[in-house]
Amino acid sequence: MTAAPFTLDAPDAASDEVLARLMRLHPKVIDLSLGRTQDLLDRLGRPQDRLPPVVHVAGTNGKGSTIAALRAIAEAAGYKVHVYTSPHLARFHERIRLAGALIGEDALTDLLIECETVNENRPITFFEITTCAAFKAFADTPADLLLLETGLGGRLDSTNMVDRPAATVITPISIDHVQFLGDTLRQIATEKAHIQKAGTPSIVGPQSDEALAVVSEYAQTVGAPLARFGLEWSATPDAAGGFRFDSPAWSGSLPAPNLRGGHQVMNTATSVAAALILRDQGFDLPDTALRDGLGRIDWPARLQTLTRGPIAEALPGWTVTLDGGHNAAAGDILAEELARWAEEDRRDFGAPRPVHAICGMMNSKAATDFLRPLAPYLAGFQTVAIPGEENAFSADDLASMARTAGIAGARAASDIPTAVAGLAGLPVPARLLICGSLYLAGRILRRNG
Known part of the structure; x- marks a missing residue:
């Protein structure tokens, strides 16, 4: 695939x-x-x-x-x-x-x-x-x-x-x-x-x-x-x-x-x-x-589930979630949500589904503080430079910071399509979390309609 x-x-x-x-x-x-x-x-x-x-x-x-x-x-x-x-x-x-x-x-x-x-x-x-x-x-x-x-x-x-x-x-x-x-x-x-x-x-x-x-x-x-x-x-x-x-x-x-x-x-x-x-x-x-x-609140890119668009279509059977949190407090909140996902999956599937992440961040953010709470919950982690943003971390620099934060398998990807393609052959059901910046989330949503 x-x-x-x-x-x-x-x-x-x-x-x-x-x-x-x-x-x-x-x-x-x-x-x-x-x-x-x-x-x-x-x-x-x-x-x-x-x-x-x-x-x-x-x-x-x-x-x-x-x-x-x-x-x-x-x-x-x-x-x-x-x-x-x-x-x-x-x-x-x-x-x-x-x-x-x-x-x-x-x-x-x-x-x-x-x-x-x-x-x-x-x-x-x-x-x-x-x-x-x-x-x-x-x-x-x-x-x-x-x-x-x-x-x-x-x-x-x-x-x-x-x-x-x-x-x-x-x-x-x-x-x-x-x-x-x-x-x-x-x-x-x-x-x-x-x-x-x-x-x-x-x-x-x-x-x-x-x-x-x-x-x-x-x-x-x-x-x-x-x-x-x-x-x-x-x-x-x-x-x-x-x-x-x-x-x-x-x-x-x-x-x-x-x-x-x-x-x-x-x-x-x-x-x-x-x-x-x-x-x-x-x-x-x-x-x-x-x-x-x-019941009518509309606020995209806050733990938003993507059910259509190129990423969802490339990963059938996956649950794709987009979130724009980008600081230490947001990392703690996101970790709490990942723990809740694990409990939901135990109830529905008998075991937690693996969570893979694609992350891009602006270089004004304390990346390790954001990422450290996420480390225990991730099965895979890829970093990207946010397209079109001069003040974004490079994928290599962000991957290095992720490893410092305890995400041992963090690796850099050349761009978002490549990162997605690297997941397409993995076993399903699984989860993809795209996180780290509202700017990254915006780039995704532009092509998701």
């Missing part, structure tokens, strides 16, 4: 040309600041002052899943929701969702050209100028709610331009982006805590004691009312995959979310805590919207 040939190149679009030009405006030195963002927003007429109610979300892990769950709840109640997330997977358009639909190609191109023109060739980072573009789109299109994800940190993140959001949410904080945010948990938590604002309720998901102390201290300093997991609210998983939610405002049982992984219970519980804050502010989010919304 041979793997079906496939490519990983994305189709060109007019917006791609503008995005490429915006990349070239990048300052020579990367410095996290708000000055360039503030200047461009002023030139655009301060769109950040004309937004619908904003829920601003920061954290290291779970931001996107929490936003996806809160969007599903609000949309189940009939609200029109803007969403800003990053990075994108297959197309840049995914970053800007306008009143429930991804921004269209023509609208995106026009918007980017407008921002490019108004910026007048001044140095500005790609994230800064595209965030300004998103604010302009959100201000110009009517909606009931904006869910706004930070790109990096919080204090100096370009999204941190809304003076009085309806609520802030801080998902679990761990070590990541140390070159920008600091190399201690306290430093990183401090950066993320700064999205909290005076008088704005702050919903805080599960945290380590150290991170929770930092977040709570800053909230109290600025006067942000706190709704913290384990204190003001709690969530307890049940045997059916759902959870019991308890708070002074509301208590009840909720169904399993439409997201794989035990960690998603806490992400979705955090979104429920946020929904209850919005309910207090006048949003009509009935219990039926909470329950229905959790």
